[in-house]
Every structure is written in structure tokens, then in C-alpha cells.
Amino acid sequence: MxxxxxxxxxxxxxxxxxxxxxxxxxxxxxxxxxxxxxxxxxxxxxxxxxxxxxxxxxxxxxxxxxxxxxxxxxxxxxxxxxxxxxxxxxxxxxxxxxxxxxxxxxxxxxxxxxxxxxxxxxxxxxxxxxxxxxxxxxxxxxxxxxxxxxxxxxxxxxxxxxxxxxxxxxxxxxxxxxxxxxxxxxxxxxxxxxxxxxxxxxxxxxxxxxxxxxxxxxxxxxxxxxxxxxAGVCREITLDRQNLTDVKALKEYSYTELDSVQSRLDGLRRLVSPVFVGMERIPASGEKPILFVGNHVLLGFTDGPLLVDHMFQTRKILVRALAHPILFEGTPRETGGPPAFSVTGVPIIGAVGVSPRSLFSLLRQNQHILLYPGGAREACKRKNEKYQLFWPANQEFVRMCMRFNATIIPTASVGVEDALEIVLDSEELTRVPYVREWLLSQFKDRIVEARRWRNNVNDDKTKLELIMPLVRVAGISRQYFGFGRPIETSEYSDREGSSDERDIADQIYQRVKRELESLIDTMRVERDKDPYKEASERIKFELLNRAVPPSAWEWETKEGHCFEDYSS
Missing domain, CATH: 3.40.50.1820 (Alpha/Beta hydrolase fold, catalytic domain)
Known part of the structure; x- marks a missing residue:
């Protein structure tokens, strides 16, 4: 035998x-x-x-x-x-x-x-x-x-x-x-x-x-x-609309409207066949706020919407994405439909404009929140900056998390920047005669409004951060999302207001950044092992098998794939 x-x-x-x-x-x-x-x-x-x-x-x-x-x-x-x-x-x-x-x-x-x-x-x-x-x-x-x-x-x-x-x-x-x-x-x-x-x-x-x-x-x-x-990874998961956090953003929409957002993302999901790894690391309890801290991929059109949608489908949890205020232009809430950013055309439920006040308010409500500290600078990368992080020196989001005992989860996104090739970045575009003045005139007022809570809205360097590079599609790559191990700020709650609070916050800030960079590297290595990372092989498999192709991560639950080291 x-x-x-x-x-x-x-x-x-x-x-x-x-x-x-x-x-x-x-x-x-x-x-x-x-x-x-x-x-x-x-x-x-x-x-x-x-x-x-x-x-x-x-x-x-x-x-x-x-x-x-x-x-x-x-x-x-x-x-x-x-x-x-x-x-x-x-x-x-x-x-x-x-x-x-x-x-x-x-x-x-x-x-x-x-x-x-x-x-x-x-x-x-x-x-x-x-x-x-x-x-x-x-x-x-x-x-x-x-x-x-x-x-x-x-x-x-x-x-x-x-x-x-x-x-x-x-x-x-x-x-x-x-x-x-x-x-x-x-x-x-x-x-x-x-x-x-x-x-x-x-x-x-x-x-x-x-x-x-x-x-x-x-x-x-x-x-x-x-x-x-x-380890409790193989567990029974009950999907119930009642699991949704009772937030004002959801009260504005019916379940039919919420489901319509998911259906509008169907085409994108089929195109990039997203793989989510490490969902078992995300705490199931809603007793404390959770902050997903991620890297913003080039152009930033798909990482937020796909992550928010996946959490909504698998756990019926609404993740509140902190998005650049410029993206809400032309999509006032009073129109009655779910917010769909006019700049990207990709819908995302419950997003709010990023600001310290927004983050403070959501943490106080024990929400699940998605933050990209690199913001527009990471979405508008230049040449030779693939998957690099551009975080500000200010670690204010960590101090807020310490105040509310929030859980921080490093969240990596990989795939988009392997599919896009930058032809001209923002610096190169502004060297073209008359283009610099035209671009700055297009974005000047919007940037000032979006960055009103910052002090550097008038320098040209900041204004250029919202200028998207000119790119060409090199291929349709699979997208991968990885969740790191939770970082509990409640361990440092007794340091709030102490003389070393800023030092502790800076240590946590650097730890989150290091773990996110390490997670990005891990996801990229595993991505290279995936025989279905490119669209041609995925489409062939799906036509023959009528199923989503496997990935480099072998074990999975209903929510997504698991990191192998979790079983050791």
C-alpha cells in the first residue's frame, strides 16, 4: 500500500x-x-x-x-x-x-x-x-x-x-x-x-x-x-450581514447598492486573479481598531479597491480606506450611489479623505482602516523606484494607534508594478516645453485643497507628487496581497503622555516599515514561483478547468491562502 x-x-x-x-x-x-x-x-x-x-x-x-x-x-x-x-x-x-x-x-x-x-x-x-x-x-x-x-x-x-x-x-x-x-x-x-x-x-x-x-x-x-x-486556522466562518460595523457610511447605501459595487469589480478580479495570503493573521474580534498599513502601488488604482472588496466578501467587514481627497471630486455623496472615484473609475466602498482628523475619528469608532503612508508619492513613482516606500518622517499615525490600543497589520501589494513600465515619469514630463506649466495649472488648486492640513502645499515639489507618470502596459500580471503579523500597540499604552512616547512611537513606526519591506520582498520571491502569474497561462488554465488557477502558496482557507511558516 x-x-x-x-x-x-x-x-x-x-x-x-x-x-x-x-x-x-x-x-x-x-x-x-x-x-x-x-x-x-x-x-x-x-x-x-x-x-x-x-x-x-x-x-x-x-x-x-x-x-x-x-x-x-x-x-x-x-x-x-x-x-x-x-x-x-x-x-x-x-x-x-x-x-x-x-x-x-x-x-x-x-x-x-x-x-x-x-x-x-x-x-x-x-x-x-x-x-x-x-x-x-x-x-x-x-x-x-x-x-x-x-x-x-x-x-x-x-x-x-x-x-x-x-x-x-x-x-x-x-x-x-x-x-x-x-x-x-x-x-x-x-x-x-x-x-x-x-x-x-x-x-x-x-x-x-x-x-x-x-x-x-x-x-x-x-x-x-x-x-x-x-492553531485555529481551520475554523468555521459565518458570513452574516450583521457582522458589518454599524457605520454612517454604510447607512447611506442599501445592500443592493453595496452588492453592485462588488459586481462592478468582477471584471477587474477576473483580469488580475488576486491572491490574498495571510488572512488567518487578521484578528476576528472587533474589540479594538485595526489599521492596515500598506505600500501604494504604481498609479494606485487597484490595490485599495480589491483589498476592501475582499474583506467585505470574505468577512463582511468594511475597511475604511483613507484616500487622497482629490479622488472624491465629482462624486458627491448626495448623488445616491456608492462612491466611485472619477479619476480611476474603480469603485471603493466607505472611503474617506485622508487627514489626521479622519484617522482619529475612525480609530475612536473601532473601525478597520486602510492607510498608505506613502500616499500619492508612491502612486506616482518615478523610474527605478519599483516597490519602494516613500514614507514621511512624521509617525503621527502610530501615536494615534497607541492612544486607542489599535492593532497594526503590515499589508503588502505586489504585481501591478511588474505589469507597468514607466515611459516618462513626472520629472521627465515637466522637462517637456510648456508641459510643466500646464500640469501645475491643472493640479495647483486641487493640491492646495487636499493638503490644507499640511504646511508645504506651496512648494513645486509637493505639487508634482500628483502628476501620474506616462506608462505602458507590459503585461497583465496577477496581483498578490500579503498580511503580516499583527503589531499590538496596546503593549505600549502605558507610555502615552510619557517623556519617551515619541521615541516608542518612532520604534514602532520603523518596525512597521521594516516588516512591510520584508513582506514585499517575500511576496515578490513567491510571485516568481507562480506559473500562473501572467495572463496567458491563467486564461488557458481557466478555459480548460473553469476554475481559478492555483498559486505558489499551496494551503488555503475560504478567506485566502496561508503562509506556510504558520504551520511550523
């Missing part, structure tokens, strides 16, 4: 074998399994077991869990053969094949083996391929036909309602290159349905993933999933 040696080091392993001559229907089969599991648990003096099911075994396991979830500590489904009742029928063609003459069926088994085998293996007709062929040879023709009919029947039995009622921690393992059944697309559906679940997406492995022990360790998967569960 594959994987047995690794599993036996930690577990007492039992394997369920359905005899080839068995023609039981589901009720009889599941009853026998239930009796056998109870017997094994009683003899082992245990109340629960860890279950693993592969392919059709995952179907058997899911049906069993729907009857006896109390017997399972956790379950792992590998390349599950479950499917929606209205999913395209991939079973009937195989049933037709089982009606072929006996002398032709061995040829069919041999031809089916490459569909089961890992297509990325360098020696497709050796090693693991032999194991696949041998395993297929053990199944007589009438046995294959009976089990295919069971699979057809299971589609009706495993409705969305049944799967959603299974409150057992479930790990779903799926290979993106499974060519036998659409298990990766099915894993996306199951990830949404199981209340407590995580998914491990493998770029390679094929349908017979467990056959290749050199590349895939089931024992390691179970150990990692167990650590995630112990």
Missing part, C-alpha cells in the same frame, strides 16, 4: 477494501463501514479516527461523514470524485466502455492509465506508471461498471445541503493536472461548502497522486493540517 511506511510512524493504519465481487448499494455498504469503524475504535480504545479517502474513496468517505461525523477527528479528501448533480456527465462515457467485449477491455485499461498518471513525470511509462497499470488490472470489467453506477448515484445523494451539514475539519487535496476527472474544479466547490475546511493545491501529481511517494507525502499533509487546526 502506497504511503503506508510514512503513516505507520505516527498512526495505527487501517485500510478499507471493498471486495471486487461486492455489488452492494450505498446504504448497505455504508452500514457495513459504520459497523467496522465502530469495532476498530472500540478495540483501539479511541472515540474518533483520522480518515483519508482518494478519488471514489473520497466519495465513500463524504457519504460516511454525512451519517457519522461524530466518529471523525478530521478527514482528508484526495482528488475527490464527488460532483454536482448538474455537472457535465463524465461517467456515462466510461460506462459505455464497460460494455465492450471482454478481450478489448484490457486495452482500455492500458489506454486509461496515462489519464491517471502524473503527466509531469519525466518517465511516464516507467516507475509509478507500472503501479497505475497494475492497480487497474485488479478490477474486473463488471466491477468497474458497478462502481461507476455508484458514482452516478452519489451525485444525487451528496447535495450542497448535505455537504454543508458536515462539521468535521476537512482537508481537500487536489492536483491541478488531474486529467481523469475535474477534481481541482470540484475542490473549489467543496472548499466553499464544507463549514470547516482547507485546501491543498498541488501543481503536479495527477489523479494517482498517492502512488508517487517520492513527490507526495500523505503523512506530512496530515501533520500540517493538524497544526493548522490546532
Amino acid at each position: 502506497p504511503q503506508l511506511l510514512g503513516l505507520a510512524q505516527k498512526y495505527q493504519v487501517f485500510s478499507l477494501v471493498i471486495p471486487r465481487a461486492d455489488r452492494s448499494h450505498w446504504d448497505e455498504l455504508l452500514t457495513r463501514i459504520e459497523v467496522e469503524v465502530e469495532r476498530v475504535l472500540k478495540e483501539s480504545s479511541r472515540r474518533q479516527a483520522v480518515f483519508v479517502g482518494e478519488s471514489m474513496g473520497a466519495v465513500v468517505l463524504t457519504l460516511f461523514l454525512s451519517r457519522r461525523p461524530d466518529l471523525a477527528a478530521s478527514a482528508t479528501l484526495v482528488n475527490p470524485a464527488t460532483a454536482e448533480a448538474d455537472e457535465a456527465d463524465v461517467i456515462s462515457p466510461w460506462l459505455s466502455v464497460t460494455q465492450l467485449p471482454d478481450e478489448l477491455f484490457p486495452i482500455v485499461r492500458f489506454l486509461a492509465a496515462p489519464l491517471v498518471q502524473d503527466s509531469s513525470h519525466p518517465e511516464p511509462f516507467l516507475g509509478p506508471f507500472r503501479k497505475v497499470v497494475q492497480s487497474l488490472e485488479t478490477l474486473p470489467q463488471d466491477t468497474v461498471a458497478h462502481r461507476l453506477r455508484l458514482l452516478q448515484e452519489s451525485r444525487r445523494m451528496l447535495s450542497d445541503r448535505v455537504i454543508s451539514s458536515i462539521h468535521v475539519p476537512v482537508a481537500i487535496v487536489a492536483a491541478a493536472n488531474d486529467r481523469l476527472i475535474p477534481s481541482y474544479r470540484e475542490s473549489e466547490r467543496l472548499l466553499k461548502l464544507f463549514p470547516k475546511t482547507m485546501r491543498l493545491s498541488k501543481l503536479v501529481g495527477g489523479h494517482a497522486m498517492l502512488q508517487n511517494e517520492d513527490k507526495f507525502s500523505l503523512a506530512q499533509v496530515l501533520d500540517t493540517f493538524d497544526k493548522f487546526c490546532a
Whole structure:
């Protein structure tokens, strides 16, 4: 049995074998399994077991869990053969094949083996391929036909309602290159349905993933999933409109209007296929304000709206983005619609103009807030400044956070600046005859109004900060958002008003900046490992699989991907 040696080091392993001559229907089969599991648990003096099911075994396991979830500590489904009742029928063609003459069926088994085998293996007709062929040879023709009919029947039995009622921690393992059944697309559906679940997406492995022990360790998967569960990462998430913070900005809009903003972002999401990593690090409690401190990407059109939208969809939390006041021009709240910045055309819910007063007010209300300290200077980068931070020396936002015991979460955004190439930056544009005077005349009054609370609104350097560079699109890159570990300012609350308050605030300020820079570097390294970072490969995968392609981060929850170091 594959994987047995690794599993036996930690577990007492039992394997369920359905005899080839068995023609039981589901009720009889599941009853026998239930009796056998109870017997094994009683003899082992245990109340629960860890279950693993592969392919059709995952179907058997899911049906069993729907009857006896109390017997399972956790379950792992590998390349599950479950499917929606209205999913395209991939079973009937195989049933037709089982009606072929006996002398032709061995040829069919041999031809089916490459569909089961890992297509990325360098020696497709050796090693693991032999194991696949041998395993297929053990199944007589009438046995294959009976089990295919069971699979057809299971589609009706495993409705969305049944799967959603299974409150057992479930790990779903799926290979993106499974060519036998659409298990990766099915894993996306199951990830949404199981209340407590995580998914491990493998770029390679094929349908017979467990056959290749050199590349895939089931024992390691179970150990990692167990650590995630112990850390509370695999948890039940209830999405309820009541979770929304009761703020004035939301009272202005109906839920229909709020949902319309999300639908308007659908095209952008499909275009950049955003990946969110580290959502498990964001505290679930709303007892304290949370400040997301991020890097503003070039042009700054997409990072804020996508982040705010993702938090709204996954947790029904409204993140209040502190945006440059110039972006609200032409979009007065009295128009009745959700705010959509006229400069960018990208909608964002609940944004407010950035100022110390706005930040103070939102912190006092225990809000979730998004701040880009680099502001317009980072959005209007010049050449050779990719992903650099341009933060002011003033650390006032940290002192406000200390006053309200806020949690600061460094938030990195990567991808946009790999897709855009600066042709002319603001300095180069202003060297063009007559262009400098025209640009300054266009922005002068707006900058003065936007920076009224600052003292440097009249110098030309500040005025040039809002001049966007001339760029060309070099490609449509995937966007990545990473959340760092929370920094609790409540640890320093006793220093408020003390003589060293400014020094402490400066230390926290520098720590946030260092951790954000480190997070950006990490995200960029992992981005380079993603085979679907560019649009051409993503589109090809989505057309073939009708699912969002995996990324460099393998483990994920309903909210997004997880950092691997969290499981160590």
C-alpha cells in the first residue's frame, strides 16, 4: 500500500477494501463501514479516527461523514470524485466502455492509465506508471461498471445541503493536472461548502497522486493540517450581514447598492486573479481598531479597491480606506450611489479623505482602516523606484494607534508594478516645453485643497507628487496581497503622555516599515514561483478547468491562502 511506511510512524493504519465481487448499494455498504469503524475504535480504545479517502474513496468517505461525523477527528479528501448533480456527465462515457467485449477491455485499461498518471513525470511509462497499470488490472470489467453506477448515484445523494451539514475539519487535496476527472474544479466547490475546511493545491501529481511517494507525502499533509487546526486556522466562518460595523457610511447605501459595487469589480478580479495570503493573521474580534498599513502601488488604482472588496466578501467587514481627497471630486455623496472615484473609475466602498482628523475619528469608532503612508508619492513613482516606500518622517499615525490600543497589520501589494513600465515619469514630463506649466495649472488648486492640513502645499515639489507618470502596459500580471503579523500597540499604552512616547512611537513606526519591506520582498520571491502569474497561462488554465488557477502558496482557507511558516 502506497504511503503506508510514512503513516505507520505516527498512526495505527487501517485500510478499507471493498471486495471486487461486492455489488452492494450505498446504504448497505455504508452500514457495513459504520459497523467496522465502530469495532476498530472500540478495540483501539479511541472515540474518533483520522480518515483519508482518494478519488471514489473520497466519495465513500463524504457519504460516511454525512451519517457519522461524530466518529471523525478530521478527514482528508484526495482528488475527490464527488460532483454536482448538474455537472457535465463524465461517467456515462466510461460506462459505455464497460460494455465492450471482454478481450478489448484490457486495452482500455492500458489506454486509461496515462489519464491517471502524473503527466509531469519525466518517465511516464516507467516507475509509478507500472503501479497505475497494475492497480487497474485488479478490477474486473463488471466491477468497474458497478462502481461507476455508484458514482452516478452519489451525485444525487451528496447535495450542497448535505455537504454543508458536515462539521468535521476537512482537508481537500487536489492536483491541478488531474486529467481523469475535474477534481481541482470540484475542490473549489467543496472548499466553499464544507463549514470547516482547507485546501491543498498541488501543481503536479495527477489523479494517482498517492502512488508517487517520492513527490507526495500523505503523512506530512496530515501533520500540517493538524497544526493548522490546532492553531485555529481551520475554523468555521459565518458570513452574516450583521457582522458589518454599524457605520454612517454604510447607512447611506442599501445592500443592493453595496452588492453592485462588488459586481462592478468582477471584471477587474477576473483580469488580475488576486491572491490574498495571510488572512488567518487578521484578528476576528472587533474589540479594538485595526489599521492596515500598506505600500501604494504604481498609479494606485487597484490595490485599495480589491483589498476592501475582499474583506467585505470574505468577512463582511468594511475597511475604511483613507484616500487622497482629490479622488472624491465629482462624486458627491448626495448623488445616491456608492462612491466611485472619477479619476480611476474603480469603485471603493466607505472611503474617506485622508487627514489626521479622519484617522482619529475612525480609530475612536473601532473601525478597520486602510492607510498608505506613502500616499500619492508612491502612486506616482518615478523610474527605478519599483516597490519602494516613500514614507514621511512624521509617525503621527502610530501615536494615534497607541492612544486607542489599535492593532497594526503590515499589508503588502505586489504585481501591478511588474505589469507597468514607466515611459516618462513626472520629472521627465515637466522637462517637456510648456508641459510643466500646464500640469501645475491643472493640479495647483486641487493640491492646495487636499493638503490644507499640511504646511508645504506651496512648494513645486509637493505639487508634482500628483502628476501620474506616462506608462505602458507590459503585461497583465496577477496581483498578490500579503498580511503580516499583527503589531499590538496596546503593549505600549502605558507610555502615552510619557517623556519617551515619541521615541516608542518612532520604534514602532520603523518596525512597521521594516516588516512591510520584508513582506514585499517575500511576496515578490513567491510571485516568481507562480506559473500562473501572467495572463496567458491563467486564461488557458481557466478555459480548460473553469476554475481559478492555483498559486505558489499551496494551503488555503475560504478567506485566502496561508503562509506556510504558520504551520511550523
